[in-house]
Amino acid sequence: MNTIGTKKNLTLPRRSLLKGMAAAGTVLAAPGIIGRAVAQSGDVIKLGAPFHRTGIGAAYGRWYERTALAAVKLINEQGGINGLPVELIIEDDGTDPKRGVEAVEKFSAEHKVDAIFGHLFSHVSAASAPRAGELKMPYFLCSEAHSLAAGAFNRYVFQPSISDVKSQVSSMAPWITDNLGKKVTMIYPDYAFGYDHRDNLRAAVEAQGGEIVGDIAIPPTETSYTRYLPRIPLNTEVIYHVLVGPGVLTFVKELGEHLGSQRPEIFGFIDSLEAVSFDIPQLAYLEGTHFWEAMPRYAQPNQTSFDKFYREKVGVDANGASVDDPKSVATFSHMFSVWETLFAMKKAMEMADYKGPKQKIAMLEAMESITGFEESNEFPQGRKIFNGKMHQSFAQQNISKVVDGKLKVVHTVSPEDTLYPDEADYTKMSF
Amino acid sequence: MDIVPYLLLATLEGLVQASVLMLTALGLSLVFGVMRVVNVSHGEFFMLGAVAAWVCANLIPGPPYVPFIAALLIAPVFVGALAWAADWAILKRINYNPEATIVSTIGLMYIIQQMTLITFGPDAQAVDAPFYYTVRFPWFGYSGYKFFIIAVAFVLVGGLLYLLRHSKVGLFMRATQFDKETAQNFGIPVTKVYSGVFAVGAMLAAIGGVLVVPSQQAHYLMGHDPLLLSFVVVIVGGLGSIPGTIAAAILIGMSDGLLSVFFSPTLAKIFSTLLVALVLVFRPQGLFGKAGR
Numbered sequence: 001m002n003t004i005g006t007k008k009n010l011t012l013p014r015r016s017l018l019k020g021m022a023a024a025g026t027v028l029a030a031p032g033i034i035g036r037a038v039a040q041s042g043d044v045i046k047l048g049a050p051f052h053r054t055g056i057g058a059a060y061g062r063w064y065e066r067t068a069l070a071a072v073k074l075i076n077e078q079g080g081i082n083g084l085p086v087e088l089i090i091e092d093d094g095t096d097p098k099r100g101v102e103a104v105e106k107f108s109a110e111h112k113v114d115a116i117f118g119h120l121f122s123h124v125s126a127a128s129a130p131r132a133g134e135l136k137m138p139y140f141l142c143s144e145a146h147s148l149a150a151g152a153f154n155r156y157v158f159q160p161s162i163s164d165v166k167s168q169v170s171s172m173a174p175w176i177t178d179n180l181g182k183k184v185t186m187i188y189p190d191y192a193f194g195y196d197h198r199d200n201l202r203a204a205v206e207a208q209g210g211e212i213v214g215d216i217a218i219p220p221t222e223t224s225y226t227r228y229l230p231r232i233p234l235n236t237e238v239i240y241h242v243l244v245g246p247g248v249l250t251f252v253k254e255l256g257e258h259l260g261s262q263r264p265e266i267f268g269f270i271d272s273l274e275a276v277s278f279d280i281p282q283l284a285y286l287e288g289t290h291f292w293e294a295m296p297r298y299a300q301p302n303q304t305s306f307d308k309f310y311r312e313k314v315g316v317d318a319n320g321a322s323v324d325d326p327k328s329v330a331t332f333s334h335m336f337s338v339w340e341t342l343f344a345m346k347k348a349m350e351m352a353d354y355k356g357p358k359q360k361i362a363m364l365e366a367m368e369s370i371t372g373f374e375e376s377n378e379f380p381q382g383r384k385i386f387n388g389k390m391h392q393s394f395a396q397q398n399i400s401k402v403v404d405g406k407l408k409v410v411h412t413v414s415p416e417d418t419l420y421p422d423e424a425d426y427t428k429m430s431f
Numbered sequence: 432m433d434i435v436p437y438l439l440l441a442t443l444e445g446l447v448q449a450s451v452l453m454l455t456a457l458g459l460s461l462v463f464g465v466m467r468v469v470n471v472s473h474g475e476f477f478m479l480g481a482v483a484a485w486v487c488a489n490l491i492p493g494p495p496y497v498p499f500i501a502a503l504l505i506a507p508v509f510v511g512a513l514a515w516a517a518d519w520a521i522l523k524r525i526n527y528n529p530e531a532t533i534v535s536t537i538g539l540m541y542i543i544q545q546m547t548l549i550t551f552g553p554d555a556q557a558v559d560a561p562f563y564y565t566v567r568f569p570w571f572g573y574s575g576y577k578f579f580i581i582a583v584a585f586v587l588v589g590g591l592l593y594l595l596r597h598s599k600v601g602l603f604m605r606a607t608q609f610d611k612e613t614a615q616n617f618g619i620p621v622t623k624v625y626s627g628v629f630a631v632g633a634m635l636a637a638i639g640g641v642l643v644v645p646s647q648q649a650h651y652l653m654g655h656d657p658l659l660l661s662f663v664v665v666i667v668g669g670l671g672s673i674p675g676t677i678a679a680a681i682l683i684g685m686s687d688g689l690l691s692v693f694f695s696p697t698l699a700k701i702f703s704t705l706l707v708a709l710v711l712v713f714r715p716q717g718l719f720g721k722a723g724r
Contacts, residue, residue, distance in 0.1 A: 058553030227691040246555030
């Protein structure tokens with residue numbers, strides 16, 4: 001397209017050079033713009049994906065992007081949505097609340113997308129969801145925070161795939177107190193997502209006659225953990241840990257170093273080891289400990305054909321690592337939410353015969369009318385119960401044990417057992 | 432836990448923190464003392480040291496101590512060269528003007544950070560320690576490698592002090608710090624001293640980064656905390672005062688360790704920030720600094 005070096009431009013080399021540089025700069029800086037030039041609104045469904053490409057959530061962002069690309073490719077191969085091709089526009093939000101909001105605004109004003117999906121970290125989604133509501137932009141979370149189900153957001157916000165922390169924790173706690181111990185010390189990140197764990201675990205453990213003996217909040221940007229660990233009381237029977245951020249591997253290593261062979265039982269949310277390989281000598285102490293998993297990282301003996309299909313499409317092997325690089329471990333217990341959310345959006349759009357923003361309200365109402373999703377290629381994590389009032393899905397939960405350095409599912413909670421009484425009714429809100 | 436193991440762990444943590452701080456803060460203090468340059472990009476040199484250690488670990492085969500020793504040599508040389516180039520390309524051109532250097536080193540900070548993001552990527556990367564040995568106290572285990580950090584830091588700082596006090600290079604540096612014009616009149620190549628000091632300051636931070644990376648992880652945003660803490664140390668110790676910096680690093684590191692373990696790491700940060708405020712109000716030249724010349 002640009003004509004640097006051709007004869008007719010030789011008279012104005014500087015200007016054409018500048019033009020060329022500007023063009024190249026635009027192309028490099030804003031991949032979204034190319035797509036926009038190709039597709040006019042109305043002949044394509046545009047989905048905005050604000051992913052955590054950089055910042056403390058980068059490991060998740062990388063895999064969310066990979067999963068989204070695979071899902072969109074599949075949807076387009078199957079004829080798109082209502083005959084329209086789906087176009088994915090990705091923006092980096094730096095795992096930063098301010099940039100998360102900016103991304104939502106950019107998607108709305110500049111890219112004019114039909115819907116936004118894919119925010120994970122709760123401090124980012126807590127800032128972005130209200131803005132999406134103000135802009136009347138359908139906004140689908142791939143997060144776990146309880147805020148949505150608690151009624152903190154608005155009618156434009158949905159979470160159709162992954163369960164929220166309250167449902168995860170309250171359905172896990174009885175198993176922990178029955179099988180591991182009743183005196184629990186919890187270690188969690190010091191912000192919204194961690195507080196969901198803190199509050200719900202305490203309530204759930206105490207309901208089982210257990211006790212929280214230690215309570216350790218760690219800032220998600222922390223890099224060194226040893227100095228937090230003496231606060232684990234000696235009478236602890238179970239350490240419950242859930243941590244996020246770039247330092248998780250250091251945390252788990254230092255925990256092992258600190259405890260030595262005299263460790264209590266350990267129950268971790270896989271978040272503490274997402275994107276981290278178990279294949280590290282200092283993690284050997286985790287043998288025999290338990291983890292929560294939304295979707296088992298290692299293919300289980302009773303692997304479904306759906307799980308197999310999903311792994312193949314995203315490019316993940318039976319050990320939960322990239323097929324191109326066994327060292328690159330996926331965020332397997334979270335990224336399925338991107339895949340499933342896209343298919344949930346597709347289903348709602350098909351129910352509303354969605355062709356463009358004119359059917360936006362119909363699409364949102366269709367979403368609210370959905371009662372669940374069957375286990376399928378589209379929903380490989382498992383069957384879902386969808387609560388249209390709370391805009392929240394309830395899914396099965398797994399407890400896995402580390403056996404020979406791999407995670408083996410030892411207990412599964414059905415979606416019905418993760419339910420709790422309604423806390424919100426978004427259908428009573430106006431659009 | 433009883434009070435004894437608590438105190439032991441706190442002291443160890445404090446000492447590790449103090450040793451790394453000593454290295455990074457000394458670099459910052461040296462640069463300020465001699466050149467009067469407030470180097471905001473100092474934390475990025477620290478980060479580059481850590482990233483260089485990761486690169487070495489990936490490119491150099493052999494047992495973990497081979498790439499680690501290589502990193503201890505290569506990282507400072509590489510980072511020092513980069514700092515030397517930055518001094519030549521930027522600081523020299525703006526004549527070491529104090530305001531301009533602050534702004535330009537902020538720019539440098541972002542350039543280094545984003546270049547690392549582009550090349551190294553956004554993920555945290557672990558580097559194997561040169562050796563694994565867990566010291567088992569009766570109450571808890573502690574990484575043997577962290578003792579090694581303490582030892583190396585003290586040896587390096589001792590060496591640096593000796594160099595400053597007893598070598599010709601040290602004499603040049605001290606003379607330049609005392610009075611730039613007079614030093615120049617006595618034939619001291621002040622511009623060369625400046626370049627050298629900026630490079631050495633960055634090298635100290637890089638060594639800090641290499642030392643820290645096996646016990647943490649390399650990440651493109653990791654330079655932030657060491658920069659802040661180094662500033663705290665340098666202000667408390669007195670800008671440009673080497674003994675002051677060392678004393679303040681130990682004070683801040685130890686108090687950080689003790690407060691973190693006994694209370695919470697957040698309280699430790701509050702304390703160090705409060706200390707800075709108090710020092711600035713009641714003793715602006717720092718605990719060990721000499722009142723304005």
